[in-house]
Amino acid sequence: MTKNLKINTMKKVDYIIRADFLLTMEGGLEVIKDGAVAVSGSEIIEAGTFGEISKQHAADRILNGKDKVVFPGLINTHTHAAMVYFRGLADDLPLMEWLQNHIWPAEGKWMNEDFVSDAVELACLEMLKAGVTTYCDHYFFQNAAGKKMEHIGMRGVLGAGVIDFPFTGYAASAEDYFVNAENLIKNWKGHELLTPCVAPHAIYTCGPDNYKRANALSDKYNVPIHTHLAETEFEVAECQKRFGKTPVEYFESIGMLSERLSAAHCVWLTDNEIELLAKRNVGVAHCIESNMKLASGFAPVPKMLKAGVNVALGTDGAASNNDLSILGEMASAAKVHKAVSKDPTVIDGKTVLSMATINGANALGLGDKTGSIKAGKKADLVIADLNSPHLTPIYDIYSHIAYCMRPSDIETVMVNGKILVENGRTTTIDESDTIAKAREWQAKIRG
Numbered sequence: 001m002t003k004n005l006k007i008n009t010m011k012k013v014d015y016i017i018r019a020d021f022l023l024t025m026e027g028g029l030e031v032i033k034d035g036a037v038a039v040s041g042s043e044i045i046e047a048g049t050f051g052e053i054s055k056q057h058a059a060d061r062i063l064n065g066k067d068k069v070v071f072p073g074l075i076n077t078h079t080h081a082a083m084v085y086f087r088g089l090a091d092d093l094p095l096m097e098w099l100q101n102h103i104w105p106a107e108g109k110w111m112n113e114d115f116v117s118d119a120v121e122l123a124c125l126e127m128l129k130a131g132v133t134t135y136c137d138h139y140f141f142q143n144a145a146g147k148k149m150e151h152i153g154m155r156g157v158l159g160a161g162v163i164d165f166p167f168t169g170y171a172a173s174a175e176d177y178f179v180n181a182e183n184l185i186k187n188w189k190g191h192e193l194l195t196p197c198v199a200p201h202a203i204y205t206c207g208p209d210n211y212k213r214a215n216a217l218s219d220k221y222n223v224p225i226h227t228h229l230a231e232t233e234f235e236v237a238e239c240q241k242r243f244g245k246t247p248v249e250y251f252e253s254i255g256m257l258s259e260r261l262s263a264a265h266c267v268w269l270t271d272n273e274i275e276l277l278a279k280r281n282v283g284v285a286h287c288i289e290s291n292m293k294l295a296s297g298f299a300p301v302p303k304m305l306k307a308g309v310n311v312a313l314g315t316d317g318a319a320s321n322n323d324l325s326i327l328g329e330m331a332s333a334a335k336v337h338k339a340v341s342k343d344p345t346v347i348d349g350k351t352v353l354s355m356a357t358i359n360g361a362n363a364l365g366l367g368d369k370t371g372s373i374k375a376g377k378k379a380d381l382v383i384a385d386l387n388s389p390h391l392t393p394i395y396d397i398y399s400h401i402a403y404c405m406r407p408s409d410i411e412t413v414m415v416n417g418k419i420l421v422e423n424g425r426t427t428t429i430d431e432s433d434t435i436a437k438a439r440e441w442q443a444k445i446r447g
Contacts, residue, residue, distance in 0.1 A: 010055075010056060010057060010058045011045070011056060011058070012057070012058050013038045013040040013057045013058070013059050014039055014041065014059065015037075015038070015039040015040075015059055015061050015062070015063060015379075015414075016036055016037070016038050016039075016050075016053060016054065016057060016059040016062045016063070017036060017062075017070055017381065017414075018034070018035070018036045018050050018063065018064050018065040018068075019035055019065030019068040019069055019070040019383065020033065020035075020065060020066065020067060021033060021068075021070070021386075021397045022035025022036065022037065022047065022069075022070050022071075023069065023070070023071040023353070023398070023401075024047055024372055024373040024374065025071065025353065025354060025358045025371065025372040025373065026372045026373065026374050029354070031397055031398075032047075032048065032049060033049075034049055034050045034051070035047070035048065035049055035050065035070065036049065036050040036052075036053035036054065037373055038053050038059070039379040039381075039414070039417055040417075042192070042379060042416040042418075043375075043376065043377070043379060043417065044373060044374060044376065044377050045375060046375050047373045047375065065383065067385060067386045067387040068385060068386060068411070069383070069384050069386055069397055069401070070373070070381060070382065071353065071357065071373075071381075071384075071401070072358070072370065072371055072372050072373055072380060072381065072382070073131065073132065073155075073370065073380035073381060073382055073413065073414075073415065074130070074131045074132045074133065074134075074326040074327070074357065075132070075133070075134045075312065075313075075357060075361055075366075075370070076127060076134070076135035076136065076313070076315050076326050076360070077135075077262060077264075077283070077285035077312040077313060077314045077360045077363050077364060078138065078226070078264035078265075078285035078287055078314025078315070078316060079123070079135055079137060079138070079314060079315050079316060079317055079318075079324060080137065080138055080139050080317035080319070081120045081123035081124070081135065081137045081139065081145065081317075081324075082111070082115065082116045082119035082120055082123065082139055082141075082145065083103075083139070083317035083318055083320075084119050084122050084123040084126065084317070084318040084438075085110075085115065085118075085441050085442070085445065086103060086106055086317070086318070086319035087318040087322050088322055089102060089445070090102035090103065091293075094295065095231070095232055095294045095296060096232075098294065098320070107167075108167070108168050110441075110444070110445060111140065111169070111170075112141065112169055113143075113144040114144075115141075115441070116139070116140070116141040116145050117141075117144040117145070117148045118437050118441060119438075119441070120144075120145045120148045121152070121429060121434050121437070122434050122435070122437075122438045123318070123324060124148070124149065124152050124154050124429065125431060126318075126323070126324045126325075127324050128152075128154065128421050129407055129413075129421060130324065130325045130326065130407035130410060131326070131327065131382040131407065131410040132324070132325075132326050133154065133155055133370070133380040133381075133382070133413060133414075134154075134156060134157075134360070134361070134364070134366065134370055134380065134415075135154075135324075136156070136157040136159060136224075136285070137156060137157065137159055138159040138201075138226055138227075138228075138264070139159065139199075140160070140161045140170050140180075141170065142159070142160050142184050142196075143183070143184060143187060145158060146158050146188055150191075150193065150194065152420070152428045152429055153193070153415055153416065153418050153428050154193070154415055154420070155193045155194070155370065155415055156193070156194055156195070157194075157197045157224060157226070157364050157366075158184060158194055158195065158196050158197055159197040159198070159224075159226045160177070160180055160181035160185075160196070160197065160198060161199050161201060162174070162177040162181060162198065162199060162200040162201065162206060162210055162214050163177065163200075163205045163206055164205060164206055164207055165205075174210055177210075178213060178214075178217065181198050181199075181217060182217065184196045185217075185221045185223055189221060192416065193415075193416060195223065195224065195364070195365070195366070196221075198214045198217050198223065198224075198225045198226075199214075199225070199227065200214040201227065201228060202227065202228040202229070202231070202235065203235055203238065204235055204238055206227075208243075211251075211254060211256060212256075215254075215255060215256055218260055222260075223260075224260055224261075224262060224364060224365050225256075225260050225261050225262075226261070226264070227263055228265055229247055229248065229251070229263035230263075230265060230266050230267055230269055230273070231264070231265035231266075231267055231268075231291075231296055232267070232297070233268055233297070235268075236268045246269075246273055247273070248266075248269065248270075248273035248276050248277060249276070252276050257276060257277070257280035257282055258280055258282070259280070259282070259283075259365075261282050262282070262283035262363045262364060263277075263282055263283070263284055264287060264316070265285070265287055265296070265299065266284045266286070266304070267291055267297045267299045268297060269299070269303075269304075271303070274300065274303055274304055274309060277304065277309045278304075278307045278308040278309045281310070282309070283310045283311075283359075283362065284304060284309055284310065284311045284363070285312055285313070285363065286311050286314065286329075286333060286355070287313075287314045287315060287316040287321075287329070288313075288329060288333045289315065289316075289321050289328060289329055290316030290317075290321050292332070293320060293321065294320055298336065298337070298340050301333065301337055301347065302337055302341055302343070302347065305347075305351070310359050310362055311355055311359060312355050312356070312359040312360035312362075312363040312364075313326055313329045313330065313333065313352075313355050313356050313359075313360065314329070315328075315329055325407050327401075329356070330353065330355070331402060333347060333352055333355070334348070334349065334352045334403065335403075348398070348399075348402075349396065349400075349401065349402035349403070350398045352402050353398060353402065357371050357372065358372045359371075378415075378416050378417070379414055379415075379416065379417040380414065380415050380416065381412075381413070381414045382410060382412070382414075383410075383411050383412035383413075384401075384405060384409045384411060385410075386400070386409075388409060390404050390406070391405065391409065408424075411423060
C-alpha cells in the first residue's frame with residue numbers, strides 16, 4: 001500500500017524579516033501589521049503578513065520583529081559626503097561668505113583622494129547608522145569615493161563636479177572636469193550599487209556652455225545629472241542680470257530640464273517655474289535644514305507637491321547642516337512647512353516618508369531598484385526599534401517616524417540583501433578606526 005507523501009513546496013530564502021509594522025511605501029501606503037519581508041540574495045522576494053510569508057517561505061535566518069517597524073532604506077538625494085570633515089569649520093555665515101572665504105580655501109588646501117576616501121567612510125558610517133541606504137553625492141575625486149562605498153556596500157549616485165574655474169590637484173581647466181566625469185562614467189556605469197552622474201555646480205559657477213556640455217554628456221551615456229538650483233535670492237538676481245530669466249526658466253531655455261535632472265534646493269521659485277519642473281519631470285532635493293541654517297529661505301514644497309513635482313529630501317553637506325540625518329530632515333520639513341503655510345495639514349507623516357524613500361529613488365532614476373518594498377526590488381531595508389519612551393504609545397506609525405524617531409532607534413540596515421548595520425553597529429566599517437582617522441584629519445585642518 002502506497003502512502004501519500006507530503007511534498008514540501010516552501011521556497012527557501014536567506015532572510016525573513018518580521019515586524020509589528022511593515023511600511024512598503026507602495027499603493028495606498030497601508031500599514032501591514034505583523035508584516036514580513038522575504039529576501040533572497042540581493043532581492044526582495046515577497047512582502048506581506050508574516051502568516052502569508054511563513055506559509056510560502058522558509059529562511060536560513062528569521063529576524064524577529066517584536067516592537068519593530070520595517071520600512072525602505074532612506075534616501076539622501078543631495079549631499080557632499082566628504083565635507084563631513086569640515087563639519088563646524090565655519091558656521092553661522094551667509095552662503096557666499098561661507099563658500100568663498102572658508103570652504104573653498106579649505107578644499108583647495110586639503111582635498112585629495114585620501115581626504116575624500118577617509119571622509120566618505122565617516123559619512124557612510126553616519127548615514128548608515130541613521131537608516132540611509134542610498135545617497136546622491138556632488139563632489140570631486142569620486143573614483144576614490146566609489147571604491148570606499150563599494151567596500152562598505154552602500155548604494156549611491158556619484159556626481160562628478162563641474163565648475164568653470166581650475167581646482168588645484170583635480171582640474172586645471174573646464175576640459176579636465178569633463179575628462180574626469182567621463183572616466184567616472186566609464187568606470188562605474190552598470191555597477192550593482194553605484195551610479196555615475198554629471199554634477200555641474202551652480203549657475204554662479206558654471207556658464208551656459210559647460211551646463212550644455214554636462215547635459216550632453218549625461219544624455220550620451222544616459223546617466224543622471226545633478227546640480228544646485230535657485231538656492232538663494234543672490235543666485236536668482238545674478239541669473240536675471242546675466243540671462244534675463246529666472247533660474248528654472250534659464251534652464252528651460254538651454255535644454256537642461258528633463259527627467260534625468262535632479263535639482264537641489266529650489267528655494268526661490270515662481271509659479272511658472274514650478275509648472276516647468278512638473279512638466280519636465282525634474283526631481284527636487286529639498287534640503288530644509290541647510291536652507292534654514294544658511295538663511296536661504298523656505299522652498300515652496302507644498303506648492304510643488306500640489307503641482308506634481310517629485311520632491312525628495314537631502315541633507316546637503318555636513319559643513320552646512322551639520323548632520324547627515326534624513327530622519328531630521330523629515331521632522332523639520334513636516335513641521336516647518338506647516339508653520340510657513342499656516343496649515344497643519346500640509347506634509348503629513350505619509351507624505352514626508354514618501355519624500356524620504358520612493359520620491360528619492362524616482363528623483364535619482366533608481367525607482368526600479370529601491371525606494372519601496374516590493375518583489376523584484378533590491379533589499380534595501382531598515383528595521384527600527386520601537387521599544388523606547390519617546391516612541392510610546394503608538395497610534396500612528398507614520399507620525400512616529402516623522403516626528404519622534406531618532407537615528408539611535410535604527411537597529412538593522414540592509415543594503416542589496418547584505419546587513420550593514422546589526423544591533424546598531426556597522427558590519428563593514430571599523431567605527432573606532434573611522435573616528436580616529438577623522439580626528440587625525442581634524443588636527444591637520446585645524447593646524
